[in-house]
Amino acid sequence: MNVTITPRHLPTKPTVALVGAGAVGLVIVAAFARAGWDVCVCGARAPFEQIAVEEGERTQSYPVRHVRAPAELGACTVAVVAVKAHQTAAVADWLRALNRRDMPVLLAQNGLEHCERLATYAPMAAGMPTVVYFNAARLAPGRSVLRRIGEVDLCLPASTVVHKSVVALQKGGLRVVTAADMTTVVWSKLLTNSAANPLTALSGQPTGVMRAPAMLANARQIMTEVVQVGQAEGAALTERHVEQALAWLQTIPPESMTSMLQDRLAGRTLEYDAITGAIVRAAERHALDVPLNRFMLSLLSAIRSSKP
Template sequence: MNQLASTGPVAVIGAGAIGLSLASALARTGRPITVCGGRTPIDHIEITEDGVPQSRPVRHVTDPAAIAEHTTAVVAVKAHHTPTAADWLRALARPEVTVLVAQNGVEHRERVLPYVGPARIVPSVVYLNVERTQPGHAILRRVGTHDVAVPDDADGVALAAELNAGGIRTSTEADFTTVAWAKLLTNITANPLTALTGRRAEVMRDPEIERIGRRIMAEAVEVGRADGAVLTDEHIDRAMHWLQHVPEGSTTSMREDRLAGRPLEHDALTGAVARAAERHGIDVPANRFVLALLSAIEPEVTA
């Protein structure tokens, strides 16, 4: 059983805001960090929290063969970019490797399994609000009592212990399905509505936007229940309260991608609701409307 007692290097596939934050935490525990690919080579990462920057050295590699001996990895590319990381993921396709999937949505395992095969897949729900300011640099804002949630199996527990030691408040969850769907409620509202309006998270305090958001969530609660999640209307209230009380200036990754002209992550979020709804024969008109709007947005630059 892999208890992750190793002090070996951690491969980070996707040095965006979330990947940088998790890498920084693991670096605090003494783990060397290997940043995989990317357009801009970096030799350190810098996370600023409460105005205080912390810098950690990293190794940057461009050849997937360079991580052939790594036994721990963090996959933090946007969900829709997973296929572009295929060569890196295939380098991890070994039974002794643990892969933390730090992506949005509820399809973590299904998304990476075709590439990593026998590796140990640990899905995660990330609550951190992080904004990348330049390559290797990000501003971290914490919301609520936990930063990350993982399943409470052996590999999840081991990773949680490391992340907690590095300052990332990580919980282990017996009912990870419900936790993932509950987080999806926030993602399918805040991400699309900030991207479509161009406003930061404070837009969720607008009464009409709140009404639309609650309708989107209500549809997803019905679908989530059919998919095995234990969801109630209270989850909608909690999600909306959370969104309306995030730190001032908070943004979403989809808004930032929209403003930068990059492809959007809507398929892993609203698309996941639509696919599950189709499987269970449930009508989700609000989510399909939002999905159609997001799908019609054409990226202006290459991701």
């Protein structure tokens, strides 16, 4: 049952609520904190006194407050949901606490079907797919390392609902752009994720493995299949996007690890269903053949988590 939470008062300062205090979520809310916003961390397993983000030789820290239960959340200006897609059901109560009309919820998750997952628990909220381009790794509770890749860190929909958030994130030091055609943006990012995440996770190697000729050939075939599915889904993709994605992968520091590789090394459940699984489901809707993506899906689904 969906529950609507009506705030009794507005916060005295803009407040961002973080659901999912992993590497990516920490970097995003740290930018809000740098812009002068309060940060509220929702239900962290291991509470921490502050967020610390390392970038190069510099580490910046910001205070946070923790909320133990959804009923204690109260009003917030915007929320960031940065749990893995397959973990969404586990934070359902927190999402229900965000079920307010036009409540901006930045969905910093890989893959597809972002808004559909949120709508299951918070249909009144304004889910905003948030495409992440930076690389981040969680070092300890509340502590993350940031590696920037390319010229953009985040892309958000061109919507008045998130204007205040875009301004704050930019003020906080993240390179944020907006796009009217988020379908194409999401599928363009999916091109890199569709290849880099499975291939690094299955090989057990960081992103430098993507520079090997054989891996590049596999990545190109995976992406070519994704372009066809994306076009059927309304994305303005061409073969040029494949070459751009492959070139972008060559700019990533070779020691960087994809989120899926990090999860496999830690023995956690892999986030393959929102990426490769969603691609295969979309292909089936349009009767398209995606043999390599289907093969990747069968291999990834055979990997079992060693952690509960």
